[in-house]
Amino acid sequence: MRPTVHDIAAAAGVSLATVDRVLNQRPGVRHVTREKVESAIREIGYVRDVAAANLAKGRTYSFVFIVPASDNSFMHGLNAEVMAAVARSPVERTDIRTLEVPAFDPAALAAALDTLRDERPAGVALVATDAPEVRDAVDRLVQDGIPVVTVVSDLTGSLRHHYAGVDNIAAGRTAARLLGRFLGGASGDVAVLAGSMLVRDHRERLEGFAAVMAEEFPGLSILPVIEGRDDPDMAHMLVSDALSKRDGIIGVYSLGAGNRGLIRALKEKSVDRALTVIAHELTDHTRIALLDGTIDAILNQDAGHEVRSAIRVLKARADGLSVIDAQERIRLDIFLKDNLP
């Protein structure tokens, strides 16, 4: 049987009340007594029964999920996953609230984070925008003792406790190797379509991509990055334009969201030429494009996993428990035609 608080009391030779004071860090225990209890806890290997504790506390973890009000398929998917988590939340003794903030607006995000300082939720998850003011706001929350995790996009240099997202440099490197290998030994130009170079994940993907391209595929040269602002029409125009102007393009890497415009442009232009295309994020559109051969591989991060992982990590933090690291590692999914879920 698992040891209980009673066993601690017996082992330490103190009363239940004292054990409780130690366990819940209540005042009024002499230093020596506290040590006695703590060593008893270690000796008999007591671990608090979190379920029973939560029952007694009547506790519900109130978490806040901050998502950008962005209008692309990926963010819609992420939102849906958060909503699914909200739907499940009563069963898991969590009470998840979502907060929408304008996308790419550091000031608004920082302001939203600061309001949470008073509210003191049991944890905060956010899709971070990489800016000093956001970093500072996150640090303030952490210093107030509130668990914070970033999702999808990280905030390096901040005090956030955890990042539930993929390694974007590795993603870029992987894309480069796939593209390079798929192109065989061919020489030519590679077009890169990004949302915006102001977003950290996009910068990192490009960085990884460029590094491997330079190291391993000298025959391929990267054209200046096309910034489509994750807007279908804009992407369509810019990509069409690029493909018309440069017929040396043999490969495309789309590292941002909003691939609808890209796909349209590819369909129009690729009738007479063979292009190898790697894109990010599995959505309805990219899935169809992968199946019909317009896209050759899709790199993906599973939004559902990210959301669930973020919640698990916040919960563990709130309880002072540890997580299974391997379980919380968000993997980079590589999808070809054949292994689609």
Add this chain to the structure above:
Amino acid sequence: MRPTVHDIAAAAGVSLATVDRVLNQRPGVRHVTREKVESAIREIGYVRDVAAANLAKGRTYSFVFIVPASDNSFMHGLNAEVMAAVARSPVERTDIRTLEVPAFDPAALAAALDTLRDERPAGVALVATDAPEVRDAVDRLVQDGIPVVTVVSDLTGSLRHHYAGVDNIAAGRTAARLLGRFLGGASGDVAVLAGSMLVRDHRERLEGFAAVMAEEFPGLSILPVIEGRDDPDMAHMLVSDALSKRDGIIGVYSLGAGNRGLIRALKEKSVDRALTVIAHELTDHTRIALLDGTIDAILNQDAGHEVRSAIRVLKARADGLSVIDAQERIRLDIFLKDNLP
């Protein structure tokens, strides 16, 4: 607030005792009363607080994990993951016992399964060997009301409740496309190294591989499968032999476990020729080979995920709860040099 049993009682106009009788399927409730309670449950949307219920029951789920006594890196890894789960088990109110049975021995596995019928554990997970006697033994367990999930290797046609493993046909197809694309448009022979064609996962991988090869890469022809019985020395000999005899070989697909022999053979023979190699299962050996360029891509199933998923599914079954399907889908990991964990 979540509704409780008291709320059901009030809503249905019956006593707590009656609610309890209905909830726990105890006898002595008239049909009409039972219906009244059940509709009240639906109306107010009651869901049992599993944590409280388990606390009251003093319940510990006792699960049995049957693993083959196989001596390859993958099975060692699986075993380690099961052990890690055992270590965590007290915290999760589970009591996991492992049972080792000889590998590839259907009779022994079936016998082991049959002993469990008396023991009546709360759930059984097994790495299935694909044989009628195993299927029958599994069906008997299921018919006795014991939750059963297969791990890594499935048992199609049986009544098992769930399979925690990858889609091996998709894995084979993916391997074929990767290999075909990596080889550009080149023509030549492809060698396939398997453990044994008697194992279902290996057969399925080959099936998927051969299908895509035939459909999409007519320039590549698959040589007769080499069966290395997952034995390093045997694999080394057979692969060396094949590489010496046929210098038309430009690609290798290793779909089984035990890649040490393969890697050794490749290192010896590939000094003077360029081979493209796809292998299964990320282990210390394959990881090094991937990094040094001996292997070009590794397909992997995450044993840790499989074990944790199996346990989650068994627990949910035991509680009569549903699982999050997307969370329990075991993904096929594709590793290149750049996205290794």
Add this chain to the structure above:
DNA sequence: AAAAATTTGATTTACGTACATCAAAAATGG
């Protein structure tokens, strides 16, 4: 309609922990 059987209600205890209260004991200050 009475006897027997079945169904329902009322109540209690338990699970492991949290938290509060009050009394008793011990340590500390002057």
Add this chain to the structure above:
DNA sequence: CCATTTTTGATGTACGTAAATCAAATTTTT
């Protein structure tokens, strides 16, 4: 050494559910 403060113990209630007991009400059988 007494008064005061601090520390400790004893005890009870609560969380939501399970499970048991016994009495009361209802239904079924004869």
